[in-house]
Amino acid sequence: MSEFSLIKKYFSQVGSKNPLVKLGVGDDGAILHPCDQEQVIVMDTMVEDVHFIKGAHAHDVGHKILAVNLSDLAAMGATPAWATLAVSLPEDNEKWVAEFVKGFGNIATLYGVQLIGGDTTRGPLSVTVTAGGLVPPGKAVLRSGAKAGHALYVTGIIGEAGLALGFRQNRFQLSGQVLSRCIQRFDRPIPRVKEALAIRHLMHGAIDISDGLLADLVHMTEASQCAVRLYEDKLPITGAANAMSKAEDALDFILSCGDDYELLIAAEPESEAELKALLAPLQCNLQRVGEFVAGKDSVLVKRDQREVPLVARGYDHFGQ
Numbered sequence: 345m346s347e348f349s350l351i352k353k354y355f356s357q358v359g360s361k362n363p364l365v366k367l368g369v370g371d372d373g374a375i376l377h378p379c380d381q382e383q384v385i386v387m388d389t390m391v392e393d394v395h396f397i398k399g400a401h402a403h404d405v406g407h408k409i410l411a412v413n414l415s416d417l418a419a420m421g422a423t424p425a426w427a428t429l430a431v432s433l434p435e436d437n438e439k440w441v442a443e444f445v446k447g448f449g450n451i452a453t454l455y456g457v458q459l460i461g462g463d464t465t466r467g468p469l470s471v472t473v474t475a476g477g478l479v480p481p482g483k484a485v486l487r488s489g490a491k492a493g494h495a496l497y498v499t500g501i502i503g504e505a506g507l508a509l510g511f512r513q514n515r516f517q518l519s520g521q522v523l524s525r526c527i528q529r530f531d532r533p534i535p536r537v538k539e540a541l542a543i544r545h546l547m548h549g550a551i552d553i554s555d556g557l558l559a560d561l562v563h564m565t566e567a568s569q570c571a572v573r574l575y576e577d578k579l580p581i582t583g584a585a586n587a588m589s590k591a592e593d594a595l596d597f598i599l600s601c602g603d604d605y606e607l608l609i610a611a612e613p614e615s616e617a618e619l620k621a622l623l624a625p626l627q628c629n630l631q632r633v634g635e636f637v638a639g640k641d642s643v644l645v646k647r648d649q650r651e652v653p654l655v656a657r658g659y660d661h662f663g664q
């Protein structure tokens with residue numbers, strides 16, 4: 345199949361029609377209507393053997409590449425609107441494309457995203473998405489917005505996606521429902537878009553957890569020029585961590601494994617009840633796990649009240 349017939353057949357109408365889009369796929373460029381909101385633009389790439397294993401289901405790859413971009417939009421407090429997509433494929437594999445578009449299209453439709461353009465080339469398997477979202481002027485939530493005195497909250501449960509990866513790397517055993525939940529979290533993460541929009545007015549700062557809770561928390565404190573006290577006994581860690589052997593430091597693993605796509609949020613301690621009430625209808629737990637403090641010395645307060653310096657150990661593509 346030629347590149348052009350592939351585009352025509354699979355990419356011309358993906359996702360749901362978004363009112364912002366005046367002209368979508370099919371010309372040299374897309375056209376967006378002018379509007380009175382600010383646009384937030386995000387971008388993410390996934391490469392075979394780096395972000396997903398060789399032989400990963402095309403449907404999962406299609407879902408995840410858009411989900412991780414929507415997670416970034418969520419962290420900014422933006423309503424998703426459009427996306428562009430670049431796919432590099434080692435050989436022309438129509439079946440792979442069809443499954444990929446299904447995964448991508450399902451989540452695009454779910455969040456009101458319209459695919460407005462893209463590119464296909466031959467090369468090592470990789471996918472790149474640029475996505476745009478809208479936010480009322482001045483209302484975007486930045487990672488630099490945390491201040492001493494704010495409480496630190498985290499949505500959902502941390503560590504399940506990382507456990508799925510560890511399982512696939514034969515590091516520990518998981519089975520049954522726990523295994524399928526962890527695999528689901530890794531392969532088809534659900535971005536916290538609705539949750540972020542429900543509490544945007546209460547979030548002073550936010551970041552999504554892609555590189556690992558510790559790494560992303562450090563990104564947040566560095567951008568906000570403050571420190572944090574994080575309490576071990578408050579962390580919403582998956583019970584599945586019991587599957588790990590004593591030889592592995594479960595806490596260390598879970599705080600640095602990444603791929604959670606939960607949100608770290610800085611907000612007033614007084615807004616905790618309101619935050620929880622707004623998130624409850626979305627079946628989203630919110631846990632207060634620490635507080636932001638002045639200075640540069642972040643600490644993890646252990647269960648025995650010992651304080652250890654908090655350092656980032658998340659995934660760094662260019663790290664040693």
Ligand SMILES: [Mg+2]
Pocket residue numbers: 415416419551552553554
């Ligand atoms: Mg992010």
